Amino acid sequence: MATLLDKATEIVDKIITQSNEDTSRTIFAVGSKSAGKSTLISNFLEKNEAPRETLVLEYSFGRKSGQKQGLEKIICHVWEYGGKLELLKNVLTSVPLHSKSYFIVMIDLSKIKTIWNTIETCVNCLKPYVEKSSSKDLLLIGGKYDLFNNYDSEIKKIICSTLRCVALINDAHLIFYSSKEPQLMRRVKEMLHNAAFGNGVVIKEKNVNLNKPLIIPKGFDSWESIGIPKSTMDQVKMRHVARIPLEVEAKEITNFELQRSHPEPILDSLAALKYEDIRNMELFDPSINDYLMCL
Incomplete structure (x- = not known):
């Protein structure tokens, strides 16, 4: 028979668990080196100091008053991984993730030969953790759009098609971004702010025109719109590498x-x-x- 102390402990544990679920979020960012992860996070957290290169794994956090007139604080734990992508799987096991977690894969659009390796490695590692999260949000963010926009239309068509396929297969949001363009920076910052302190990822806009920055919320794309038959990740990879060879490591x-x-x-x-x-x-x-x- 449960004692009064046991009942009290059970109630307290339930309150603490519920409180943590409501007031704690996690953002985990990974991707290409020098794609703009640190700059984006620094801007999102409104840090004054200039971002520095992330060598392995860095932690920061943001805090905001909740709905209860400042008595409750919502904390967003931000983890950024800048080490070797092949070691990402080992790193993820040591990162404390909350039930509401948002996973960012930052892709350097200016280095087209590295795009597929970044996508494949990061998405495969993150997918099990995305499925465990109550938010179930995976964000593919294409960084350095200002440089990517200078490529010829055929290259842009191939890259955009590949990224849209990957986002569709993995039920991910897709958004292009550049720290050099204030409007794109502001758009992504607002998206992250709502995920960290609001009601999750909210993307009200949509654009599939490759001559403009892509922005496609999950669930708002289709194979018909992309213009290719329904495919697997392996089939998408075969089409991609046939047109853009992978970078050979020295x-x-x-x-x-x-x-x-x-x-x-x-x-x-x-x-x-x-x-x-x-x-x-x-x-x-x-x-x-x-x-x-x-x-």
Whole structure:
């Protein structure tokens, strides 16, 4: 038989859980390097300092008074991942996500050969977490639209078609953005503000004209509108890479010789072994050569 203390504990736990669901949100942003993630988040949170490069994972938050005359605070936890995309799956397991979570994939539209790898890696990693979230919102944001707009119409048609297909298959919002264009910046900022402190992602506009910045809320696109038969992600990938080849990663030089020698030969040997150990570390991002020159 439950005691009075057990009942009281159950009631308190229920209140705390309900409060956390109502007053805590999470935004998780990932994508191409230098696509504008930090600038967008800084602008959204109205930070005064200039955004700096995100090396691995950074946390910030925003807070706003709720409906109860300032007694209740809504907190939005913002996580930005700027490390290697192939390690994203490992990082996500350590990030505390709330029931209302919004996931952003930022795509650098100016680097067309990297677009598919960014989409495929990020969407595949995020999809299980999107499905667990009560908000179920995945946002594909095409950054650097100001540069993308200078491409010829055929390239823009291919990229726009690919992104619309991916958004349709994964039930995602699609919006183009540039930190250089105040109107586009303001539009995305308002969208994030409503997700963080309002009633979720609200996009009232729609544009599928490739000569203007795309903005397509989830559920408002169709295969007929895109102009291709219903497809899978693999089929979309085949069509995309047939027209825009993927970027080939430069192979790492394995036969590296240290330029600085030490007074004792044994020290050179130890330094070479140390270099080999560090080179094989997946999580080591800084310049290895610079590090070893300091030994």
